[in-house]
Amino acid sequence: MNRIIKFIVLDILKNKIVLVYTAILSILSWSVFSLEDNSTKGLLTLLNVILLTVPLISVVFSTIYIYNSSEFIELLLSQPIKRSKIWWSLFFGLTLSLLLSFFIGTGIPILFYAPSDVGIMMLLVGFFITTVFVAIAFLSSILTRDKAKGIGIAIMLWLFFALLFDGIVLFLLFQLSDYPIEKMMVGITAFNPIDLARILILLHLDVSAMMGYTGAIFKDFFGTSIGIFIAFIILFLWIIVPFLVSLIKFNRKDL
């Protein structure tokens, strides 16, 4: 398994796109921190990067990579290796290389300029978001054999989580504003990994506002160590569930 992972990581690194991704992230992060006079504003800009760019790149790049390595997968299948082992190694290889580029590109500047609890939380959340969207890419690429369709599904899912979901929630909030929906809203965030990530960072970034009446409901849940623990468990589920579904499908698939 290790040899396959090593092979995949090297293959991805040879593919220049990940290097460019690292470079772009790093230019962005360093410039953001050196241009703004206080690190909080820099973190705010990076928050948008983590919530939009990172998931997009992760999901699209992974989907395309999986489709492109279909011949490589078929070659491996002819060897005496278990199917699940191939799929796991592919997952680990992709995740590892994307995490590495995220860490080099964004993590180091964050640790350099803002090694506070907000910075650490942002880094953690960035790792999780990357992995979640790699897992979603695995799911969308196994759903269909058609490459265009698969990439389409991946982009649609990103669009849904990054934009549409919030729009729907805002709409619901206004439609149901006469009802006590606060607790339900906390529950709803569990259905979107990007929202979950955003709220985890928000509780550290806008702590004064979150201590107020409006934020109290979320502070009561996400502000406690149990709440943070549960939030991370849910993020972890967002990695495990899509990937396991794709694994089951891959094991049964007639290639």
Place this chain on the structure above:
Amino acid sequence: MKSKLFILLFCSASFFVFAKKYEVGVNRSFKTIKAALAQIQNGDSVLVYEGLYKEGNIVLDKEVKLIGINFPVLDGQKKYEVLSIKAANVLVCGFKVQHSGYATLEDPGGIKVYNTRNVVIRDNILDDNFFAIYLQYCSNCIIKNNRIKAYGIEEQQIGNGIHCWKSDSLQIIGNTISGHRDGIYFEFVTNSIIWRNISATNIRYGLHFMFSNNDSYISNVFKNNGAGVAVMFTNKVKMFNNTFTENWGDAAYGLFLKEISDSYIFGNKFLKNTEAIHMEGTSRIKVEKNVFEANGWGMKIQASCMENEIVSNNFVGNTFDISTNGSLVLNTFNGNYWDKYEGYDLDKNKIGDVPYHPLSLFSVIVEKNPPAMLLFRSFMVTLLDKSEKIMPSLTPDNFIDNTPLMHSLKL
């Protein structure tokens, strides 16, 4: 001329001769303070040496200088009011007053001053009292450099640190107050000054201020109190150079203004409060050269406020700079620095060329629909905010700073 000088010398000498000193202590002429007080004439001094004095309620009804040496302890045993001052020109200094009684009808205090004037209470330690220092119907009194501490848990179970009622010309200077209901409480107190006090971790307000006109409070620190500082039903108050920090909670304000008029808020610092300033029904207030930093809301100005001027302040790193609850705007904003301002300055006069709308769409949404806070900083909301800034439709379009500064003021 010479004879006059002689008379003057003689008089002052006679003052020193006839103003006697009484000493209270273990090996002194008096064993109890009460025994000494029974002997004295107006103008005498009583020196109290180290020790524990459990004498119930001590009443000072003559002009006396009661001076503690090495902080003798006056203990109320949780039953009595410890010191009751009922005469003018009294000085109390250097005592540790502790464990006053608790009674909701009589409001016993550690040191309570009744209907008098020219009383000085300074350099005392007040520990675990119901009310620490209580003044009623007093004038020209000085409360200075006292260290006041209590351990209240519930609002109903504990009194105020420095409680002033129906008084005039007081000076509250350099005291440290913590753990009481309100740190400093002013009701019907006029022409007074509150200067250089530190009021922290009180259960309700750091400073509670009602029906008290023509007062000023200057260079105080109000930190981490249950609900911050409240100034209500008052006019002509001056608030200079105070620091309001870490007043956090769902009903906590750095400064809560209700029905205030003709006042001046200058040079204060508001750091890390849930709401730095909350204004309700205030009019003709000038808010100038203050710093609002890292607050949840910089200012909440309700639609019931009018003719307030918000001038030359720094708004830095707040979640929301301004919020309001209606569309009526009768206040003016001018020459403030907003770190969220994205305009330009072509003529290089350090004033932005396009006006700034400090009211974001989302703050209006949150005001109407609190759970929407869940979506804060999401891409969708940022988009909505941006388009609203360019073409205001939901936010009042006259809510505007016409001369926003490009750089922060050095405050």
